[in-house]
Each structure stands twice: as C-alpha cells, then as structure tokens.
Amino acid sequence: MSDRPLRIALLTHSVNPRGGVVHTLELAAALHEAGHAVTVLAPAAPGQRLFRQPPCAVELVPVQTTPRDTVEMVRSRIEAFVQHLRGMLARERFDVLHTHDSIGGNALARLCDAGDIDGFVRTVHHLDSFDVPQLTQWQHTAFARASQVLCVSRLWREHLASEYGIAAQEVLNGVDTARFSPQARSSDAALAQRLGIRRGAPVVLALGGVEERKNTARLLSAFALLRASNPQAQLVVAGGASLLDHSAYALRFRALMQELGFDDDPPQPVRLTGPLPDEDIPSLYRLADVVAMPSLREGFGLVVLEALASGVPVVASRIAPFTEYLAEDDVSWADPSDAGAIADALRHALSTRDAQRIARSASRLSGRFSWQASAERHAALYRAAIQETEACP
Structure with missing residues (x-):
C-alpha cells in the first residue's frame, strides 16, 4: 500500500496506569506525532477517565461499575467493546484494529465472526495463569484469533512459538527521557x-x-x-x-x-x-x-x-x-x-x-528503546500485514 497515514484504533483494558496501558498511550502518542490518525479505546465506569490524556482521539467505552466477579467483569467489558465498536464502525473505517489485552481481543474476534471486520492485531505483553477455565479460554482466544501477533520481548515471542505455534513479531518499548530525569524538582x-x-x-x-x-x-x-x-x-x-x-x-x-x-x-x-x-x-x-x-x-x-x-x-x-x-x-x-x-x-x-x-x-x-522507534516498527508491521491481505485473491 502507499505511505499514506494509517487510521489506527488502539484498544486497552483499563484507564489506570498499568504497563500495557502505558505502552498503548505512549505508542498512540508516537504514532500520532508520526502523522497517523489514532484513536485510543478504553473501558471506563461512570466518572472515570484515562490517567493520562494522549494527544490523539480517545473513545471511553462505558462499562459496569460493580460486576459480581472477575468473569462477569470481563464478559461485560467484552460485550461493551463489541457494541461500542460496532457503532463506531458504522460511521468510520480503520486500517488497523490493534488490541493490547484479552478483553479487546475477544471483542475483535466476535466482530470478525460477525463479518464486521476482516482481522485484528494483538500485542501479548505477558500471559497469566488462571484458576478459572473461562479466563484461560478468553486469554487464548485473544491471541489465537488475531491475524497478526506482536510481543514486547523475545521471551514471550518464543513462548508463543513453542507452546502455540504462533509466529509473533517483536516490537519495542520505549522511555520518555524528557519526562524521567535525575534533575530534582x-x-x-x-x-x-x-x-x-x-x-x-x-x-x-x-x-x-x-x-x-x-x-x-x-x-x-x-x-x-x-x-x-x-x-x-x-x-x-x-x-x-x-x-x-x-x-x-x-x-x-x-x-x-x-x-x-x-x-x-x-x-x-x-x-x-x-x-x-x-x-x-x-x-x-x-x-x-x-x-x-x-x-x-x-x-x-x-x-x-x-x-x-x-x-x-x-x-x-x-x-x-x-x-x-x-x-x-x-x-x-x-x-x-x-x-x-x-x-x-x-x-x-x-x-x-x-x-x-x-x-x-x-x-x-x-x-x-524509544517510542519513536516503536511507532516506526509498528507502522511497518501494520503496512506489511495490510499488503499481504490485499495481495490475497
């Protein structure tokens, strides 16, 4: 495809400062600064907002305040993402739908099943061990159904290859040296x-x-x-x-x-x-x-x-x-x-x-490790996947 700016939706699982959420927001900012049209989607209960506002567009997905347990919380958030994204896709189109967690991955898998989207990207930061089979199943679905899988370390890329036969690509994290400095304040x-x-x-x-x-x-x-x-x-x-x-x-x-x-x-x-x-x-x-x-x-x-x-x-x-x-x-x-x-x-x-x-x-x-380099790597992988899809008969 051409080098035109991409329209990218980045899904994250929380409005709170977890590592995967920080990665999503920093990547969104770097992709935005590179000229791409980025929208971040995050689940939010009434009154919640992202812990840090990125310079790009943000869609807060309304979710329940007090679910009964973890399974109900995940199920309700998957459903909330499905409904919210379905409404967004009716009025705008994305070149890339990229999730950094299992909640977004399952929502996007359901949209694939319904024919609303053709595929999605999943970044696996790490995998958890759950005692609840439903949570384990959702975790597996979120990367097994993705059309492109990314990892932030060789450890997890090799784990996905050896345990699940998935050929993931490694991407970079970064550090903002303007924000983090030894200079006292x-x-x-x-x-x-x-x-x-x-x-x-x-x-x-x-x-x-x-x-x-x-x-x-x-x-x-x-x-x-x-x-x-x-x-x-x-x-x-x-x-x-x-x-x-x-x-x-x-x-x-x-x-x-x-x-x-x-x-x-x-x-x-x-x-x-x-x-x-x-x-x-x-x-x-x-x-x-x-x-x-x-x-x-x-x-x-x-x-x-x-x-x-x-x-x-x-x-x-x-x-x-x-x-x-x-x-x-x-x-x-x-x-x-x-x-x-x-x-x-x-x-x-x-x-x-x-x-x-x-x-x-x-x-x-x-x-x-810089967020600019991370954005460049992501954009190149996005374009390669799009070109491969377009080349298929």
Whole structure:
C-alpha cells in the first residue's frame, strides 16, 4: 500500500496506569506525532477517565461499575467493546484494529465472526495463569484469533512459538527521557511530605502494587533483612490498580507485615500508597534510593527503563525478559525465589550507587528503546500485514 497515514484504533483494558496501558498511550502518542490518525479505546465506569490524556482521539467505552466477579467483569467489558465498536464502525473505517489485552481481543474476534471486520492485531505483553477455565479460554482466544501477533520481548515471542505455534513479531518499548530525569524538582519534596517518605534514609521503591507476580511479599521479607544493616530504611510500594483480583495475596502480604512488625502508617517503615496521580511518578522515582523489581514474571519491565532514566539504581530478577536487554552492570541482579538474595542485591545497589554508571546505562538503553522507534516498527508491521491481505485473491 502507499505511505499514506494509517487510521489506527488502539484498544486497552483499563484507564489506570498499568504497563500495557502505558505502552498503548505512549505508542498512540508516537504514532500520532508520526502523522497517523489514532484513536485510543478504553473501558471506563461512570466518572472515570484515562490517567493520562494522549494527544490523539480517545473513545471511553462505558462499562459496569460493580460486576459480581472477575468473569462477569470481563464478559461485560467484552460485550461493551463489541457494541461500542460496532457503532463506531458504522460511521468510520480503520486500517488497523490493534488490541493490547484479552478483553479487546475477544471483542475483535466476535466482530470478525460477525463479518464486521476482516482481522485484528494483538500485542501479548505477558500471559497469566488462571484458576478459572473461562479466563484461560478468553486469554487464548485473544491471541489465537488475531491475524497478526506482536510481543514486547523475545521471551514471550518464543513462548508463543513453542507452546502455540504462533509466529509473533517483536516490537519495542520505549522511555520518555524528557519526562524521567535525575534533575530534582520542587515537587519532589512536596510529594515526600505528602506520602510520609523520609529523606536521607534509604528508600526502596516498588511499583505495581501488591501482586504475586510482582513478588511483593518476598520483597517485604528481603526488606526486613535489609533493615538489619540499614535500620532507617523505608519500603514504598506504589500503584496497584488492577482488573484482576489480588485480594487473597494482599491478605497474605498484610499478615506478613504484622508478623514482621511493620505498619504502613507514617512514620512506619513500610508505605503502601495505592495508585498515584500520573504527574507524581517522576518525583517518586527521584525520591527512591533503589527501585526493586524482583518479579517472578514480566512482559518487559518498563519500570527499569524509567528508573534508570531517573538516575536510580535498580534491583531486577535474573530472568528473561530482563536478561534480554540489560547488561551485567546495568542493575543489581537477584534470584527472585530467595529473599536473602533480594536483600543482598538491595545492599549492593545502595552501596555501589554510581551516578555516572547509571547515566551510561540509561543513555544506552534510551538510544535503543524509544517510542519513536516503536511507532516506526509498528507502522511497518501494520503496512506489511495490510499488503499481504490485499495481495490475497
């Protein structure tokens, strides 16, 4: 096809700052800046809006406020997307319909079945393990029915190939170095005061909330070990707005806090902030002395790029996808199955912090991972798929 601007619909599963949602909005902004006509679609209950407004068009898909359970929530959101998209497709046409999650994938699969669209693109950031068969089925349908599958890491691309025979293409994540910087701002001190973060004491920051795949409970145990040598240390766990139900794990985490003698009220050493406004996040990174990401499973780990760009050392699990794109001295590595190893990595990151080394790592990674390059890669893959479709008799 020609090099004319593409009309692209990007579907995401939430209005909250999850990694896949951040990727969608950053990609949308970069595609928009490249001249494409982009519309972002996100489900929103009454009164909700996207945590960050992209420069392109946005369609908020009305959804229920309080579904009975996760299955009902997913089912109702799939139906909401189907109905909303059907109305949009009656008045406008898209060259590309691209979803970053299973909710959008199932909605688009249903529209394919009905003949409303010819195909769709799905990005698999990571796959979850569910105890509920219906959720597992929806997850599978969302990538198995896609006409083009993308992944943000080699780990998940190879997993899809070996487990499902799907030939996915790898695409890039990026980091906004204008937004994330080591340069202190007046907002940093104000945020510290508001959240009860002590300045001058080692601050361990974890983003993503309390979740099993984030390994938050084992990080808490590691933090308790760190306090033996750093008694003033503070753990800040931020974020956690998820569509999935993590309540059972959160209860176990709270029980462990009590067992270890921690509370989360100021001036106690553990702070659970919950979701924060988007404008607070750059300051939050700068308040940290180390960012901990001892995850058991990740799609990519955008937090690593953002932390390094903010001048903060990182502890990361020695697993893919981190090992795919990080050099040995970019981070302090940890075995995520061992609280003692995580504590050792935290001590190493704090004791060997080197601003120049972090800056070199951040510069190298930001040169490789940019949202502009990601948009160019996506546009090329979109056009190749369109050309292949048009060439078919």
